[in-house]
Amino acid sequence: MKKGDHLFLVDGSGYIFRAYHALPPLARKSDGLPTNAVLGFCNMVWKxxxxxxxxDVGHPATHFAVIFDYSSKTFRNDLYPEYKANRSAPPEDLVPQFGLIRHATHAFNLPCVEMEGYEADDLIATYCHMxxxxxxxxxxxxxxxxxxQLVSPSVSMYDPMKDHQIGVPEVVERWGVPPEKMIDLQALTGDSVDNIPGVPGIGPKTAALLLEQFxxxxxxxxRAGEIKQPKRRQSILENTDKVRLSRQLVTLKRDVPITETPDDFLLEPSNGPKLVAFLKAMEFTTLTRRVAEATGTDAAQVEAAFIPVEHGASAHGPDMEIVSSQTDDKVQDTPEKQDTDEKDEGDTPARLAAQRARAAATEKIDVEAYITITDLQTLKDWIDEAFETGIVAFDTETTSLDPMQAELVGFSLATRPGRAAYVPLGHRQGAGDLLGGGLVEGQLPMREVLAQLKRLMEAPSVLKVAQNLKYxxxxxxxxxxDIAPYDDTMLLSYVLDGGAARGHGMDFLSEKWLGHKPIAFGDVAGTGKKFxxxxxxxIDKATHYAGEDADVTLRLWQVLKPRLAATGLVSVYERLERPLAPVLARMEQRGILVDRQILSRLSxxxxxxxxxxxxxxxxxxxxRINIGSPKQLGDILFGRMGLPGGSKTKTGQWSTSAQLLEDLAAEGHELPRKIVDWRQLAKLKSTYTDALPGFIHPETGRVHTNFAMAxxxxxxxxxxxxxxxxxxxRNAEGRKIRTAFIADKGHKLISADYSQIELRVLAHVADIAQLKQAFAEGADIHAITASEMFGVPVENMPSETRRRAKAINFGxxxxxxxxxxxxxxxxxxxxxxAYIKKYFERFPGIRDYIEETKATARELGxxxxxxxxxIHYPEIRAxxxxxxxxxERASINARLQGTAADIIRRAMVRIEPALEKAGLSARMLLQVHDELIFEVAEDEVEATIPVICNVMENAPMPARTLSVPLKVDARAAHNWDEAH
Known part of the structure; x- marks a missing residue:
């Protein structure tokens, strides 16, 4: 360096923590990697x-470097082992960002300097001195x-967060002493963060006064004996050795044996492609655009770099590397490091997932590029193309959300991102014409198209990708x-991010992963009176809309599918989700018979x-009032009658929520009990006895419910x-409604219900010996619990005692x-x-399970x-x-309820093949949480029940063997209520 040069030295380690605490949490969309500190660092360095x-602004830099701490242990720990011993471990989501920020430094084409045994401050002091x-x-x-302490006429400081320059006057104004006395001031005051002792009771103002005086x-x-204040004098005299030690600890070394000199820090021009590759890898869209424009880089032609993410101790290490597949540029600190990451990582699922996500987020979607297929040869060509690529995204457009009554209007195909087509089949002329117009000319004949489509949809060599495939x-x-093989992007998202995402619909996923807002259905088909x-x-608008659906679906599949392997969730998708979709589709098509006359009588x-x-x-x-009016009820209950617990809503009227009325009823208030009873009857009537007949299909005479998987x-x-x-x-009226669900003539309904499955899962997961033994012996679990808790024999146990134990068990x-x-x-x-406390005393394993589950949820999310x-709980650390x-409460139950749900899913997937193998014609119609409903020929009932029970009771195997047996209660009858 020479006179006139200007060296910029960034305190990289210090800035990591400042950026982390200054910015809100931020995560990379593709994999949830925390990046808030990285973004803050990149924005700061770029500026x-x-x-x-x-x-034009001050004295421009000629040399530039970023300085980091190598590790927490330095020569100061040899002087004073307790140095920085008070510091806690960095936040979990900050740890992987240490290495990423070093990668960022290389991407900016800047030296990244650190040295074992010394702190970043010592290196900065040495370089400033030079x-x-x-x-x-x-x-x-x-x-x-x-x-x-380093500030001088030629050395200044700059705080980028506050845009504040710090020179000699600013140090004096802030601390009351000039920079050359900062060491003495810090030796007196100490530092609780770094565990530097100093003198107890001496703060910065007192230290400055003392230094001014002496x-x-x-x-x-x-001359400490001359201090007039006795307490202050005594404290300094008693801590003289600590002050001298503190001075050694706070004094920065200006003679570190460096291997790189300031001459090595010459500010080089930015490498646009390398920096853009890193920023794309981090998914910093806005900064990527700014950098690309400023450096004249075509961001679309630059692939995202592969940035290995390091967790734990290795995240702090000095060896960093960036690999940009566009520039084939490698930057490393040590020669022997070259290519190591590529060889170790290879084309891993995590790398592929990240690359796919970054690519998807930057590729534009152009709805004008989609084509309309109106001739059979073009359709055949597209189908042949799908056979060549081995994958096609597929979506239907229909007249209804009810798949059992929907008429096919058209369908769309996409063979690769950006290449999509729409095949119109049922578009009509004269929108809004009550008489309805004829078919729009130029559309292909339905029969010929379906013959070609069948060839594609049933081809085993082509993967069909859809969003909400079951429809x-x-x-x-x-x-x-039939459609096989297939993937469902909705289910992929559900497996990957269940509970973590606001939803798994295509529009939400498109905005989240592709940064693209799709055309809204209402924008093409209208809403309300304009529907x-x-x-x-x-047809041109339909092509844009439908083609986009297929295109977006294919892009989402490319993003989501690699994440299954990267996160270890392949088996969940392959065993619990994907095979269940066609099972539910068949159940929905079968439907269940409902007796209109019974419903009418019940109504x-x-x-x-x-x-x-x-x-x-x-x-x-x-x-006489309107009982259905919450306002009138609230005014009477809490205004006129003055019942306790009343609170007003945001609109200013009294709340009459079901829970509040239930609480009042439990306290013995008669009117709230009557209102609760009236509401239950009114809901049963409006929701079921009056509404169900409207759901009876005009052709099948059955009710076809829709099962939502995600x-x-x-x-x-x-x-x-x-x-x-x-x-x-739980009440007679509700059970009566189930009597309206009946079997077809010559058939019966079988209800197969898991007995206390969540308690059994709890006994297995929490390893509760008493409960496991009770279930193994087929004993009354609630009576056993009551006996354990209340010290009463199981025989002749009062029903009230058992009821209380049952409430606690399930509660x-x-x-x-x-x-x-x-x-x-x-x-x-x-x-x-007291009951709950005693319960945990008798079953300590359950308390352990609860605490372990909460701790795991807090740690992992x-x-x-x-x-x-x-099952994600992103707000568990709110x-x-x-x-x-x-x-926390939800996470405790989720492991149990989720396991029970997985078990019945496994059973549903296996039951149909088992029935077919046994030569039985039973058809599965409904699933209600832990219960399955079948329609069975009367002469096959006795042979069918054992098959169903065997499959359900052994559903966890061979993947898992529970330490508690599962038990299924199954009965046959002419209606659902009698079978249950």
Whole structure:
């Protein structure tokens, strides 16, 4: 270096922590890798380098380097083993970012300097000293007070976060002493963060006054007896040795035996492709665009670099490398490191997943590029192309969301990203015409198209990719076409991010992974009164919309499929999700018979019972009101009657939530109990007895529910249109509704229900010897629990005692509180709390299970079922205590409920082949959580039940062998209620 040069030295280690704490959490979309500190560092360095080269702003930099701590142990630990002993381990999500920031430094074409045994501050001090000796200037990019001892007329500091320059006047203003006395000041004050002792009770202001009075530290210590304040005098005299030690610890070395001199830090031009490759790997879209524009780099032609991510101790190591597949550029600190990462990593699933995600996020989607197929030869050519590529994305466009009544309007295909086509089949003229127009001219004949499509959809050599494949399975099966093999992007997302994502619909996934907002269905088919149906959409608009669906689906598959292997979730998808889709599709097509007359009679009974309760409510109130009006009820319950617990909603009216009314009813208040009863009857009538007839299919005479595979957090299925999983079974009215679900003539319904499956899973997972033994012996688990807790014999046990044990058994699974148990058992909260405490005392393994599950969820952000399904709880570390507690309770139950859901999924996949092998004609119709419903010929009932029970009870094997036997209760009857 020479006079006139300007050296920039970035305190890299210090800035990592500042950026981490200054920026909100940020994760790479493709794999959830934390990147907030990396982004802060990159933004800071990019701005610094722009400013450093700007001759219009101050003194431009000629030399530039980033300095890091090599490790936590330095020569200061030899002087004082307790040095920095108070420092806790860095946050878990910061650890992998240490190495990434070193990679970033290389990507910026900057020297990355560190030395074993010394801190970054010592290296900075040494380089500043060398610059001063050469007559050059130096700027330290940091605000750390430890470096302020280096400030001089030719050495300054700059805080990039506050855009604040720190020179000699700023040091004096901040600390009351000039830079040359900062060592003495720090020796007196010490530093609790670095565990530097100093003098107890001496702060910066006092230290500055003392140094002003005595001139320097040596003089102060020599004349400490002259200090007028007794306590201050005594403290300094007693800690003289600690002060001298502290001075050694805070003094920065200016003579580190460096191997690189400032002359090696000449500021080189930016390497645009290399920097863009790194930024694309980190998925910093905005900064990538800025850098590409500033460096004249075509970002679209640069592939993302492969950046190995290091966790744990290796994340702090000095050996870093960037591999850009576009530039084939390698940057390393040591020759022997070259190519090591490539050889070790290879084309790993994690690398492929990251590359796919980065590529997908940068490739543009152009709906104008999609074509409309209106001749048979073009369709054949596209199908031949699919056979050549071995993969095709497929999507149907229909007239209805109900696959059992939907008419096929067209379908789309995509053979590679950006190449998609739409085949219109049923578009009509005259949108909005009540009489309906004829088919739009130029569309291919349905029969000929379906013959070609069947060849493709059933070809074993071509993978079909769809979003929510089950819908397309039903639609195409009604046209005599099966689809196999297949992948479902919705299910891929569900397996990978169950609970972590807001949803698994195509639009959400497209915005998340592709950065692309698809065309909304309402934008082409209209909404509300302007809805025209897809069959009336102009074909050019339909091509844009449908082609985009197929194109986006294929791109999503490319992103999501490699993540299965990268995250170890292949078996969950292959064994629990993918094979279940066609099983559910067949169940939906079969449907279940419903007796209209029974529903009509029940509707009348519910109306009469509700009317009777209404009269009782009017009598209690003293006037006739609208019982369905929450406002009127709230005014009476809490305004006029003054019942406890009332609270107002945001709209200013009283809350009359079901839970609040249940609580009041449990306390003995009659009116809330009547209102609860009336609401239950009204809901049963409106939701089931009145609504179910509207769901009866006009052709099959059956109700065809829709099973949602990716709607719950834990892996449970849900059903809709109609929802058959929420019919109450704990009251007589709900059970009566099940009597309307009947078997066809000459058949019976079989209900096969797992007995206490979640308790059995708990006994296995938590390894509870008493529960395992009880289940193995087929004993009454609730009676056994009651006997353990209350010290009463199982024989002749009072029913109330068993009921309480049962409530606790099931309540523990759902993380029940003393308040909740008190309400359920109508006892005091203190008594309920004592029950729960005693329960954990008798079954300590359950408490261990609960605490271990919560700890795991907090550490990983998810829990796993016995079969490896991950159930994410991203808010389990939320700052809000109530949110954290809710997520902890949910995680406790999720492992049990999720495992039970996985077990029944495994059973459902195996039951049909087992029935076929046994030569039985039974058909599976419904799944309601732990229960399966079958329709069976009357003469096959006795042979069918053992087959069903055997498959269900052995469903976990061979993947897992539970230490507790599973038990299935199965019965046959003419209606669902009698069979249950």
């Amino acid at each position: 610094l380098m722009r400013d450093a080269r700007n001759t 610059a001063e000796e050469a007559g050059a200037d130096a700027t330290i990019i940091s605000s750390d007070k430890d470096l302020m 001139g320097d530290l040596d003089t102060l210590l020599a 397309d399975l039903v639609v195409m099966n009604r046209h005599g076409i 025209i149906g897809f069959e009336n959409v102009a 009348g009974e519910l109306a009469q019972n509700a009317a009777a309760i209404e009269e009782e409510i009017y009598a209690l109130i003293g006037e 709607a719950t957090t834990t892996g449970r299925l849900s059903s809709s249109d109609p929802n058959l999983q929420n019919i109450p079974v 523990i699974i759902y993380g029940i509180s003393a308040f909740g148990l008190a309400n359920q058992l109508s006892i005091s909260r203190e008594e309920a709390g 998810y829990v796993e079922t016995v079969f490896g399904r991950r 700052p809000n205590a109530a949110v954290r507690a809710f997520n």
